[in-house]
Amino acid sequence: MADPAFRPAIATGLAAFSLGIGFLVFDPGGLARALREAAFDLVEAHVPARRQPGGVVVVDIDRASLAAKGAWPWRRAALADLLAKLQQAHPSVIGIDILLDGPDRRAPAPLLRMLARTTGRSDLDAVADSLPDDDKYLGEVIARSDVVLGLLLDQDGKDAAPFAAPILSMGGVPAQRPLSQEADGIDAPLPGLVDGAVAVGALSLSAGPGGARVRSVPVFVRGGREIYAGFAMEVFRDAEQASAFVLERGGETVSVGDRAVPLREGASMRLHFTPPASWAARTLPASDVLDGKVAPDRLRGRIVLVGTSAPEAGALLATAADPLTPTVQVHAEAIEGLRSGDLPQRIPHPAIAEPLAAAALGLAALGAALWLGPLLAIAALLGLVLAWAGLSVGLFAGAGLLADPVGPLIPAVAAANAALVVMFARTRKLRHAIERKFGRYLSPEIVRRLAAAPEELKIEGELREVTALFSDIEGFTTMSESAEPRTLVGALDAYFEGVCAIVIRHGGMVDKIVGDAVHGLFNAPLDLAGHARAALDCAVEIGRFTAEFRLREDARALGFGRTRIGFETGPVIVGDVGGLGHLDYTAHGDAVNSAARLEAINKQFGTTICLGARAAAAIGDQERLRPLGTVTLRGRAAGTAVFSPWPDDATAERRSLYHAAYAAMAEDRTRALCLFRDLACRWPEDPATAYWVRTLGTAEPPR
Structure with a gap:
């Protein structure tokens, strides 16, 4: 049975422990998940990515390119010229991270037709028909090589669905599982452009329930009744020359060529971002490509992604790597992760393993708080924190597995601190009681000792x-x-x-x-x-x-x-x-x-x-x-x-005479009486000597 003195601390510690476990399991308001995702960001930022860059090239329509070639948005003809330049270097696949929906409204022909409708001049329609068609030109360029286009999910989208993702199911159909991104409709590329593309992937990126940062890209999305693959997945599939996505292991993984990708919650793929400073090595300005300043070897056989980092294009979002990350760089990170296999995954059965770890850590911390001194308890708690955090970092660095480095520590910290606070309050109360009780009756040093260690008082x-x-x-x-x-x-x-x-x-x-x-x-x-x-x-x-x-x-x-x-x-x-x-x-x-x-x-x-x-x-x-x-x-x-x-006036001589007289009592009481009488004459103030003179003078001394 627990010591009654510990019962309030045990009860409070267990209550705090239970609240911590409940916080992890029930996640009120998504706070536990937000905290976990922020912790994962920190771990991923401090563990270098396990991949060799170089397979992906980003052609960036940056602000310098806009200043040199014209404001955003570019005409489709300019984009076609850029694709034609890229095709001359024979990349393995080109992915365009730009939604090309509807006809090009900046080309001369559409502008003349609009003017003809406004002014009623039918002759302008004839002139428009004689001008080059930018959309047709772009479609022809797209058809010359492997080009992947993008679509966006849109609740109000009314576009007809282009071809859906080719999926070969060996068990488990993605339509049967909830997806992280779903909408009733889509915004699709212009049909004339889709006809020449090898695939269309979903460009939509979402921060999801973990917070305001994008940490993953979709593997599959649902638009209307169709399932589409994510843009990075379609680009990678074409680069691998895979004819379809193959669902395996009851739908738990999807294979793309030789790469098996686990289908995590919501069929999304978590990213392990490389530092933004390293992105410049794979990035080329679009103006340099158009001006012929890029050597063909820089692009040959590579996966090329075309996108924009210009703020006016609206393609910037917050990620775990940077608050203003171009979406094209997010897709590039995803493809690099697919190529190398550097795709962070949660530990097996986290919903069971992490609460169990939290329970073990919490009970250990509570035990330390109850049966160790405050300093040792704090040291033990710090040791548990460092051990679990180190294990989490080690799992990710060694196996790419993400174990929540913070959540399982919440019950431990809560239980230990709650118990320590109660025990501190009890110790403080006991200290005051000791000081009140013994302050008037003990030396200050003993009172200080009792106050510092009340347990010494039985x-x-x-x-x-x-x-x-x-x-x-x-x-x-x-x-x-x-x-x-x-x-x-x-x-x-x-x-x-x-x-x-x-x-x-x-x-x-x-x-x-x-x-x-x-x-x-x-x-x-x-x-x-x-x-x-x-x-x-x-x-x-x-x-x-x-x-x-x-x-x-x-x-x-x-x-x-x-x-x-x-x-x-x-x-x-x-x-x-x-x-x-x-x-x-x-x-x-x-x-x-x-x-x-x-x-x-x-x-x-x-x-x-x-x-x-x-x-x-x-x-x-x-x-x-x-x-x-x-x-x-x-x-x-x-x-x-x-x-x-001995009294203060007991000289050495008096002490010697007293000892001699006292010793003589054992053998000769008469001699002892004489010696005491002699001492009484020399030391009349000593009451003990006077006592023996009186006592030995009687017939029977008291015993």
């Missing part, structure tokens, strides 16, 4: 070794009964502030203040190296502070008693305990009880500080401690050795 309870310290004011009950309340409270505030500050300064925790007693813990809630020694140093400083405090005017007026301190080391249970909505971080165990008893033992010996055997052993520095004897603490059956730190 609030639910743990067994740990601590040194418990108890202090108490001697005669407090009598003093409080006779004291003026405001004076007593003011003095106690100053007293507790000083004692608590000393405990905190030595790395201890102020467990609680009960009446006139201060309870401190060392080595809780976090580890404190040398906690018994820290408690000893703390006790000594408290003893000095309280002795000076008693000299204050208000303390003297109250008759402030001396402070007694006891501490012991041992295993205790620490944690938050309580009821009715009130929890208190405290300790329970033998060491706590013993510290309270040892504080009271100071009454017996007259000392200020008394510590137990386990604390003395943990301190390890016997030079700082002197033995007081063996006593039986209240509630215990067995005796225990107790110790006290």
